[in-house]
Amino acid sequence: MRFSIIKVLQLAITLLACAFLLVPAIQSVLAGLTVNYFKGVSSGLTLKWLWKVWELYADSVFLSIWLALSCLVCTIIIGVPAAYALAKNPGWISRILEEFISLPLAVPGLALALALLQLYGTMQGFRTSWSFILVGHVLYTLPFMVRSVLAVLAAIDLKTLEEGAATLGAGSLRRFCDVVVPNAMPGILAGALTVVTLSIGEFNLTWMLHTPYLKTLPVGLADSYASMRLEIASAYTLIFFVMIVPLLTAMQWASNRAQRISA
Amino acid sequence: MTNQRFLLICLLPLLIFSLAFLALPLMRLFLASVEGASGWAVYLEIIQKPRYLSALMQTVLVSLAVTATALVISTTAGLFLARNRFAGRGVLLSILTLPLAFPGVVVGFLIILLGGRQGLVNQLTPGHVVFAYSTFGLFLGYLYFSIPRVLLTVMAATEKLDRELEEAARSLGASPFTVVRDVILPGLGPSLVAAGAIAFATAMGAFGTAFTLATNIDVLPMVIYTEFTLSANIAMASALSIVLGLVTWALLLIARSLSGTTVAAGG
Amino acid sequence: MTLSLKNASKTYPDGTRALLPSDLVIETGEIVSLLGPSGCGKTTLLRIIAGLEKPDEGTEVWFGSDNVTRLPVEKRNVGMVFQSYALFPNMSVRTNIAYGLKMQKRPRAEIDQRVEEVLTLCRLTPLANRAVTALSGGQRQRVALARAFAPRPRLLLLDEPLSALDAALRDSLRDELSDLLRRFGITAIFVTHDQNEAMAIADRVAVMSDGRIEQIGSPENLYRNAGSPFVARFVGNAMRLGKVEQGRTLSLEGGQLSLPDDGTGRAVYVRAEDVCIADDGQLSGRVESVTFLGTHYRIGLSGVTGTLLFSLHPGASAPKPGERVKLRIAPEALMLLTEDTAHP
Numbered sequence: 001m002r003f004s005i006i007k008v009l010q011l012a013i014t015l016l017a018c019a020f021l022l023v024p025a026i027q028s029v030l031a032g033l034t035v036n037y038f039k040g041v042s043s044g045l046t047l048k049w050l051w052k053v054w055e056l057y058a059d060s061v062f063l064s065i066w067l068a069l070s071c072l073v074c075t076i077i078i079g080v081p082a083a084y085a086l087a088k089n090p091g092w093i094s095r096i097l098e099e100f101i102s103l104p105l106a107v108p109g110l111a112l113a114l115a116l117l118q119l120y121g122t123m124q125g126f127r128t129s130w131s132f133i134l135v136g137h138v139l140y141t142l143p144f145m146v147r148s149v150l151a152v153l154a155a156i157d158l159k160t161l162e163e164g165a166a167t168l169g170a171g172s173l174r175r176f177c178d179v180v181v182p183n184a185m186p187g188i189l190a191g192a193l194t195v196v197t198l199s200i201g202e203f204n205l206t207w208m209l210h211t212p213y214l215k216t217l218p219v220g221l222a223d224s225y226a227s228m229r230l231e232i233a234s235a236y237t238l239i240f241f242v243m244i245v246p247l248l249t250a251m252q253w254a255s256n257r258a259q260r261i262s263a
Numbered sequence: 264m265t266n267q268r269f270l271l272i273c274l275l276p277l278l279i280f281s282l283a284f285l286a287l288p289l290m291r292l293f294l295a296s297v298e299g300a301s302g303w304a305v306y307l308e309i310i311q312k313p314r315y316l317s318a319l320m321q322t323v324l325v326s327l328a329v330t331a332t333a334l335v336i337s338t339t340a341g342l343f344l345a346r347n348r349f350a351g352r353g354v355l356l357s358i359l360t361l362p363l364a365f366p367g368v369v370v371g372f373l374i375i376l377l378g379g380r381q382g383l384v385n386q387l388t389p390g391h392v393v394f395a396y397s398t399f400g401l402f403l404g405y406l407y408f409s410i411p412r413v414l415l416t417v418m419a420a421t422e423k424l425d426r427e428l429e430e431a432a433r434s435l436g437a438s439p440f441t442v443v444r445d446v447i448l449p450g451l452g453p454s455l456v457a458a459g460a461i462a463f464a465t466a467m468g469a470f471g472t473a474f475t476l477a478t479n480i481d482v483l484p485m486v487i488y489t490e491f492t493l494s495a496n497i498a499m500a501s502a503l504s505i506v507l508g509l510v511t512w513a514l515l516l517i518a519r520s521l522s523g524t525t526v527a528a529g530g
Numbered sequence: 531m532t533l534s535l536k537n538a539s540k541t542y543p544d545g546t547r548a549l550l551p552s553d554l555v556i557e558t559g560e561i562v563s564l565l566g567p568s569g570c571g572k573t574t575l576l577r578i579i580a581g582l583e584k585p586d587e588g589t590e591v592w593f594g595s596d597n598v599t600r601l602p603v604e605k606r607n608v609g610m611v612f613q614s615y616a617l618f619p620n621m622s623v624r625t626n627i628a629y630g631l632k633m634q635k636r637p638r639a640e641i642d643q644r645v646e647e648v649l650t651l652c653r654l655t656p657l658a659n660r661a662v663t664a665l666s667g668g669q670r671q672r673v674a675l676a677r678a679f680a681p682r683p684r685l686l687l688l689d690e691p692l693s694a695l696d697a698a699l700r701d702s703l704r705d706e707l708s709d710l711l712r713r714f715g716i717t718a719i720f721v722t723h724d725q726n727e728a729m730a731i732a733d734r735v736a737v738m739s740d741g742r743i744e745q746i747g748s749p750e751n752l753y754r755n756a757g758s759p760f761v762a763r764f765v766g767n768a769m770r771l772g773k774v775e776q777g778r779t780l781s782l783e784g785g786q787l788s789l790p791d792d793g794t795g796r797a798v799y800v801r802a803e804d805v806c807i808a809d810d811g812q813l814s815g816r817v818e819s820v821t822f823l824g825t826h827y828r829i830g831l832s833g834v835t836g837t838l839l840f841s842l843h844p845g846a847s848a849p850k851p852g853e854r855v856k857l858r859i860a861p862e863a864l865m866l867l868t869e870d871t872a873h874p
Contacts, residue, residue, distance in 0.1 A: 006439055010343035017336050017410055018358045020403075024373035025361070027383055031376065038381065078280055081273035088270055099516075101281050103289075106512040108468030110484050111504035114491060115288035118295050118501070135284050142280075157614060163582055164616030166603040168681060169633035172269035178629070182620035203366035203471040218366040218471075225372050225475055230381060237369060248364045249357070266602075 025241070032235035049235035053224075057236060060220035061243075067130065067216060068199040071137040075195050078138070079145035080188060084180050086146070087153035098150070102143040109204030112139060117208060128211050136205040141198050145191035152187030152258055153180070190258040193251035201244055217243075292501050299498020306502055315486065315503070322483040325402055326466035332402075333409035333462050334455060340410075341417035342447065360411045367408070367471020374404045374476060401480055404472040409462040416461065420454030421447075453521040460518035464511040483507055531684050531717060532557055533579065536590040540574050540583060548574040550741040551588070556719065556734075561711055563732035564721045566764070571741040572721045573689060579719065580687050581606045593684055604633075609678030611688040611720075615670050617662040623673050624649070624658045630681030644680055652676040652710065667695045668703055675707070679714055686711070688720035692727060704730050725765050729753075737761050759797060759867050768799040768865060771835055784834035785813040790861040797869045802828070804863035805841035807849065811856035815839065817849050831857070 032050065035043040086094045104112055116136060121127055161183065165175045181188070203218040210219050217240055224233045297303050309315045344356055362370065378384050378395040385392055394400050424447065432442045448455075470484040477485055483503060491500035533556040540549040549571040556562050564572040577583035579591060581603035591599045598606050609630070617626055627648055631641040649655045652672045657665065662673060671691060678686060691707065692700045708731040711718050722728050728735045729749040736746040737760070745757045756762035759770065774780050774793035789798065807829070818838060819830035827848040829841045834857065841857065849855050 004439055006443075007343070007347070010339050013336060014340040014343050014355060014359075017340050018355055021362055021407065021410065022358050023383065024377045027376045028373060078276040082277035085270045085273040097277075101277065101285070103285065103512065106464065106515040107508035108470065108484060108504070108511060110468070110470050110487055111292070111508045112288070114487070114500060114504050115292035116284065118497070119288045119291040138280070139284055142277075146277075156619075157616070160612055160614055160616040161618065163603070164610070164612055164618070165629070166582070167580060167606075167608055167610035167687075168630035168677070169604050169607065170629075171604050172266050174633065176269075176273075179618055179620075183618075185620075197364045201364050201366045201369075203368050204468075207471075207474070218368055221366070221372070222368045222471070222475065225368065225375075233372060234376075237372060240369065244364050245361065248361065251364075252360065 028234045028237045029241065030234075031231055032238040034231065037230050037234070049231045050239065052232055053236045053239060056228075056232075057215075057217075057220045057224070060215045060217050061239065063130065063214065064200050064217035067134055067137055068196045070134055071141055071199045072192055072195050074134070074138045075142050075145040076188070076192065079142055079191065080149055080181065080184065081176070083146045083149035083153060083184070083187075084176065087150055087158060090154075098146065101146060104140045105143050109136075109140065109202070110208065112136070113205045113208030128213075130214055133206055133209050133214060133216065136209050137199045137202055140202060140205060141195040144194045144198065145188075148191030148194065148255075148258060149184050149187040152184050152261055155261060156183055158183075186254070186258040186261050190251070190254040193247065193254050197244065197247040197251050200247065201240075293505060296498055296501035296505055299496070301498070305498050306506070308499070309502065309506060314481070315499075318481040318483050318486045321398075321481060322467055325398060325405065325482065326463050328402055329405040329409050329466045330459050330462045332406055333413045334459055336406075337410050337413035337458070338417050338451070338455065341414045342421060342443070345418050345421035359414050362408050363411045363415075365408065367404075367469050367473075368475045369471075370404050370407045371472040371475025373407065374400050374472070378403070396476055396480075398480060400476050401473060401482065404476060405466045405469060408469070408472070409465060412465060413458040413462050416454055416458035417451065420451050424450045457518040457521040460514040460521075464514040464518070467514075468507060468511050531594040532592075533685060533717065533719075534590075534592045535575075535579065536592070538575065538578055538589045538591065539586045540571075540578060540589075541586050547741055549578070549585075552743050554736065554743065554746070556717060558717055559715060561718045561720075561731060561733045563728035563735045564719065564738055565723070565725060565728040565735050566738035567723055570738040572723075572738045574741075575738070576687055576689055576719060576721050579685070580608050580610055582610075607681070607684050609681065609683035609686045611671075611674045611678050611686070611691045613690040613693060615674040615694070617670060617673055617677070619661075619663050621662070622658070623654060623660050623662060623665070626662060626673060627654075627677045627680050630677065630683075634681055644682075648676045648680045651713065652679075668699055671695065671703065671707075675710060679716070683716070686714070686716050686718040688718065690721055690723070692722070692724075700727075707731060729765075735765075737764060739764070756799075756865060756867065759799065759869055762799045762865055762867060766801050768801050769835075769839060771798040771800055771839075771864075773797050773869075774866070782813065782835055784815045784857070787812065787859060787864070788861055789864060789866065791866060793866045795868075796866045799865040799867055800859055800863055802840040803842045804859055805831075805839065806858045807841060807843055807845075807855050808858040809856055811858035813857040813859070814854060815857060817851050817853050817855060820848050820851060822848075831855070 030041060031037045033045050033047070034041050035046045086098060113136065120132065126132055158180065161179050162175050165179045170178060201218060202216070203222065206216050206219055207222065210216065215223065221233075221236055221240060224236050296305055299305055301308060309319065340359060344352060375395045376382055378393060378400055380393055382393070382395060384394070394403075428446050428450070429442050432446045437445065468484060470488065473480060473482050473485045474488070484507070487500050487503045487507070490496045490503065533554075535552065535554040537551045537553065538549060539547070539551040541547050552575065554575075564575060566572045574583060578585045578589065581598070581601060585591075585599070589599060590597060593606070618629070621629070624645060628641050628645045631644055636644075649658055652675060654669075654672055654676055657669060662670065665673065671694075675691070692703060695703060704727055711731065720731065732749065734746060735749055735752055737744045737752065739760050745752060745761045747755075752761060752765050756765060756768065762768035771787070772780055772782055774789065774796055776794055778789045778792055780787040780789060780793065780798050787798070813834055815831035815834040817829060818832045821828040825844070827843040827845070829843050829848060830838045831841060832838060
């Protein structure tokens with residue numbers, strides 16, 4: 001590699017950007033493991049903050065995992081058949097529908113939450129149950145599932161594959177199960193990992209929709225940032241990192257794989 | 264069962280869900296905005312009352328600054344990482360895309376760790392440098408989640424650029440700098456506009472970061488939140504939400520028509 | 531099973547008439563080829579038979595004594611080999627072949643037995659457990675054929691089955707396909723744009739053009755008794771010599787030709803292999819190009835008709851460009867055809 005001034009400058013900016021993103025994250029990890037952050041790491045390392053967080057917020061972790069999995073089930077049930085129907089009818093109606101369900105990507109979560117609250121806020125049983133938060137999460141993650149599956153379906157020769165199955169005697173439902181779903185798998189997998197990752201990290205909608213008895217992980221984080229000592233907030237953030245980083249990595253791997261197929 | 268009927272059944276869950284939880288709530292939101300005491304004039308109030316107007320201006324200014332900075336940093340880093348292969352490249356790439364899934368609250372907290380009262384900068388330089396709760400802190404927080412989004416868009420576009428164009432320019436005697444100026448940047452043009460629109464829209468709508476940092480910064484999402492929860496001014500909160508939603512939606516529509524991709528908004 | 535099509539036609543929503551009303555009867559065990567240039571309606575006709583294309587009102591498709599016109603494709607029990615083969619990439623060779631039998635809800639043991647039988651017949655046994663994505667083009671084609679044949683369809687339909695292969699492979703697989711179809715002993719219809727393919731495989735060839743069946747007959751019959759200028763040109767590349775003004779002679783730039791019959795108002799066609807270079811020929815022309823093709827020379831001649839006339843010359847040596855030569859065409863090699871105003 002030839003070193004020109006331009007390359008050195010580029011490298012410097014890249015490294016600076018990395019430092020900007022990485023340093024506070026490392027600080028947060030350290031703070032969560034240090035006995036007393038104000039005295040520095042010299043005060044010794046400990047797991048007691050993590051333990052404390054677990055005592056205080058274990059429920060929020062479980063709720064988030066439960067929500068993410070429920071959200072995944074919903075997006076698969078709603079999103080995969082819908083993506084198939086959209087792929088089969090690529091007209092302007094499909095384009096508009098796709099654009100419409102993608103609104104939650106563009107419109108800030110706060111606005112969506114306000115909309116949901118005003119329409120359903122008075123239905124007490126629904127408003128206070130976890131399914132109200134679930135609706136918000138499905139709303140936000142559904143477009144990712146639909147688009148991910150749609151991209152893969154658009155790339156394979158779906159029409160001919162289905163005609164092949166039809167000449168062999170397969171009806172609509174059988175074709176969907178035997179040919180469409182297996183061949184859309186890379187897209188479903190990429191979509192599923194995106195849905196779970198985003199659902200676990202979702203804050204903007206959830207903050208407005210949650211009740212004091214239903215705190216998700218990010219809501220709990222906000223709560224700890226506001227009211228707990230720095231070490232506990234950091235330890236809690238550490239738990240979040242441990243959950244989200246492997247998911248994010250898996251999601252990027254799966255998305256790249258699905259994209260290679262669609263290319 | 265005919266094929267057309269089967270496709271309709273496939274689409275049905277989506278239609279029911281988006282009607283019940285997207286179309287109707289948004290309609291309700293719109294109605295709520297004009298059902299207040301001032302009726303349609305509520306939209307006029309946004310530009311007339313200094314509180315809302317200044318919040319709007321502040322949000323736009325911060326978002327513009329973040330967009331410009333993120334474009335410069337991410338284009339530089341993205342081009343560098345896309346065009347060079349070296350040990351550790353993968354690690355750098357992972358670090359730069361990591362914050363993609365961080366909620367805004369976490370980003371806010373990280374900025375506090377960096378520039379808060381007990382933050383790193385304040386510890387290193389005991390001159391009491393505290394910037395986390397200022398507009399600069401907000402800027403850094405938005406920058407934190409904008410860098411990965413712009414980077415991914417730029418890198419995806421760079422991979423698609425025809426390398427032979429650059430080699431042709433080099434063979435005609437262009438210097439590396441001229442190649443960037445004459446070939447690469449024009450080639451990336453639409454993607455840069457798209458990435459900028461994504462960054463801008465994300466920054467406009469970001470709530471979590473401002474929520475964690477905010478002591479006295481009035482950005483639009485925070486104003487909506489306080490109007491709704493503290494002042495119970497539901498009409499104004501709804502109107503502001505609709506204005507904000509329309510702006511971000513329009514921007515992302517432009518971005519998508521230019522690059523064909525959308526990286527998750529939020530943060 | 532006898533296949534009969536009555537009044538089969540297809541008009542697309544934009545008004546394009548892909549197939550004009552056509553009748554076709556195919557007897558049990560016959561192998562018929564639909565031959566024609568792209569856009570002539572041959573694939574549309576095949577897809578109407580399969581049930582993949584909805585024909586216009588008035589069309590009737592009969593499988594034996596069953597009217598299947600309104601039956602969806604999955605209920606027609608036809609086997610189809612697609613141009614791109616349409617093998618399911620998520621299944622192995624064996625599962626692909628078993629799929630049709632599984633759809634018929636046959637007992638497990640019967641499915642296994644039939645799959646083995648077909649695997650052996652198509653010489654696919656060593657590949658049975660491979661992923662279809664790991665096969666070569668020729669192997670894929672055999673799997674597609676085996677998959678279509680395994681559920682014992684009433685009819686086998688093949689859409690350009692050789693066109694996805696390299697030219698080198700195509701010739702050897704053509705004979706193999708012909709051999710397999712005959713061993714299957716099944717009624718088969720296949721679509722192609724390649725006359726050699728149609729001649730080599732089919733018992734009867736239906737030549738199509740502009741949405742119509744121009745002529746249907748055995749390969750020899752089509753070659754020797756072309757019924758229209760289009761068929762003469764498409765099957766065996768006949769060249770137009772000129773139009774007869776009156777009587778039994780044709781006057782050309784290069785001389786006079788006597789005809790086997792009264793040709794008043796008709797056009798005369800001839801094939802390159804029937805144009806012989808001979809000193810006692812009644813026509814003369816000038817050699818423009820000489821192409822060596824191994825077994826013979828292809829010689830382009832000017833000054834005989836208005837355009838270049840080609841001759842296939844089997845001799846050991848050929849005249850040089852620029853030389854003048856004499857040409858002989860036997861009267862029985864001349865084809866007198868009535869020109870349709872739509873097909874000049």
